[in-house]
Amino acid sequence: MTKPFIIFAVVSLLGGCVGYPRLLNYPVDPGGRSLNSLGSELNPQVSKRYVVFTTDRRGSQDVYMFDRLTNNLVDLPGLNSFDTIASHPSVAENGRYIVLCANRQGRSxxxxxxxxxxxLRNLTANLQAEVRNPTISADGSRIAFESSVNGQWDILVYNRSGQPLNIPQEPR
Incomplete structure (x- = not known):
């Protein structure tokens, strides 16, 4: 092997590490004002600028949003409450809408x-079934989630108003 070949190989290998994906490290903030805290951070979901996740940093399982451009938490007034266990948040691309699964008084x-x-609006208040794992479309217009409405886990798709969308059952 020649020296120029070895240099070319090393540069090629290292040059491939600079694009997407990138590893970002957000240090732990003991005060709980950053992405990572001394509590548990679970179920992260990234949508361009924003990261939503659940955390128990205040003593209950709540949803938080982190702005990757400003490196700060985003205030979410009216979202979290002590009588609710939140999980699996998902955020629309522009950060306006957040969908989540929540358990209140034993009902999901x-x-x-x-x-x-x-x-904060319950989209499935009239659905007599267990629900889990919601996700929202990039534009925030559609919400898909798992439901046990037929005695097995199926996927339902609703619009933002909480109306089921007519999705064909059989592929065409």
């Missing part, structure tokens, strides 16, 4: 939070 539901209006 899929909730949609609107950051502009600061309103």
């Amino acid at each position: 539901g899929i909730f949609l939070y609107d950051r502009e209006t600061r309103q």
